[in-house]
Amino acid sequence: MVNAMLSRVAESIYWMSRYIERAENMARIVDVNEHLMLDLPPGLPAQWAPLVAITGDEAAFKKRYSDADQDEVSWFLTFDAANPNSILSSLRAARENARSIREILSSAIWAEINEAYHYVEHLAQTRAAPHHAFLRNVIRASHSVEGATTATLSHAEAYHFSRIGRLTERADQTTRFVDIRYFMLLPSPDEVGSPTDDLHWTAVLQSASALEMYRQRHGMVQMQATVEFLLVDPDFPRSVRNCVSRANESLHAITGTRSGTYRNAAERRLGKLAAELDYTSIEEVIIEGLHEFLDSIQAKLNECGTALRESFFAPQLTTRANAARIAIE
Template identity: 40%
Template sequence: MLSRVADSLYWINRYVERAENISRFVEVSAAMALDCPPGSAEPWQPLIDASGHRSLFDALYPGGGEQQVLEFLIRAEANPNSIVNCIALARENARQIRDVITSEMWEQLNGLYWTLVENDGFWEEPTPEQLREIRRGCQLFYGITDATLSRDLSWQFSRLGRLIERADKTTRILDVKYFLLLPSPDDVGGVLDELQWMSLLRSAGAYQMFRQSNVGVISPEAVASFLLLNPLFPRSVRYCLERIHETLQVIGRDAAAGTPDDLECMVGLTQARWSFSKIETLIAGGLHEAIDGLQQDLNQLHNLIHARYFVLPGGLSPVDTTVIPVSSASLSTTASGQDLACAPA
């Protein structure tokens, strides 16, 4: 497979997954804001910390509140990872490889893009309806991809991008709650604390599955264990890492046998570490530190994947990495998104 094709497939799915996660986070925060008692910490600013763009937000919206956070995460041209920019960049990558993806995939992604860019009536709807429509559009793209794309290298690179992005976003939203929003000892186990943990589960689409596998009171340890170490839930870190390991084995199955290289060692060690850890051990050693280390490992894993599969001989990238403003309606310049790899928050 050509490096530029693999690169585009990988980034299409990272961007769509990123847009879907952001829409989910914002939708749940909006619902939580309605339930929070007067005087409690508002749920909007932590979303900026979870996105990893605190300095950019503060520069654009000093002292910004709810509306500024919504604008920044959903539509801001200056935010390269706003929902609209993510969908625009996913579409641009898809446009370049229309002969590789299915027509149904292209039509879904192209339709979602034009809904966001040219449908003024869409932006007149209530924000929760906008977010649900975006989330459904992203999920429909996943379903179409899985239903119409052959299980060859195209699908493997698509799956790889989706899984890495999903693992990263799960760790970020958990870290924000556990570290940045950790309540005072008097609040632990209270109504607001439980409400926040329920909202965290909903933001990961995990509330119902968590309730089926855990009975009783919602505790921080149980939530962290489910989102990090559950082997069956498709958004848990462990599940994603195990599937990433499987996918890279399929992609690299033609590699010469011998001493594993840096990529094989990295993915194997990371997957083993999070498949055979106990939540009590992680918490005792500092859950924030463990999550921060995992985010760095995911960044390193991305860099190794990029170096092996997406860089041409001589160290050249397969495509230009220019970030395209959404206002450019034609989006004719190439944008692979390599400069937008998730950096540690």
């Protein structure tokens, strides 16, 4: 084996992990909304459309669905093969990527992904409504893949690309959980800060499996502390800041570049975003507009993805000069 890895393989393991994480987050979103809707006070209509809005797939949804009720939205997000971000599609994409790089994975990782896909695919064929146990199983399968990756894949380059994929996806998804409030229809402005509002933020924390850790740190659930916990808590493993900063560590582990410096576009973008999150004041963010801030973080994560592509997955061809140099070595 060479020290570096094939660019195509690096890209595939990055996407494999991203898609697994995406499937997990889709399951989280559907699961939590189901609970939240049951807790709404009488008279308030159930809201499922916001789930579609935060995934950014509204146009695709409207083309093929009419009602945006629980049945339609949860089908769209779980078993709909035509939705590229559904749980089924994400696991299929993860598996296709895994299949194309099986030779570098441990068989434990491959087996976890393969079984998860077959499980979901089988349920999709029965056309059963996605139930709670199913959603928990998807989350558990994702944890199994992550566990198998950490426990059985050498902590070398492939592992770090996998980790970067998983963490950037997780960071992106967490911003979407936080943003869901923006899309909820509320009867009057005084709803903000009301018991319904607290219920909402509790549900958001639950969606990120963050409620227990949040309580240890902040106690009572309230809006600003929740936003702070999910966006910039240094220690919580699903907070955006934690994800970005650990992805940045992995990137430096790959290149060997000294922390705090950069030698390519990916290192510069990811390092800059990590630094921004280190020094973000949530108070200011809320005054200036939470939704806009979340949008900008999502855009920056996208830029990091593009930069990874330029720097590692499809670099400008190292041509004659370099080839000659390598041939001499």
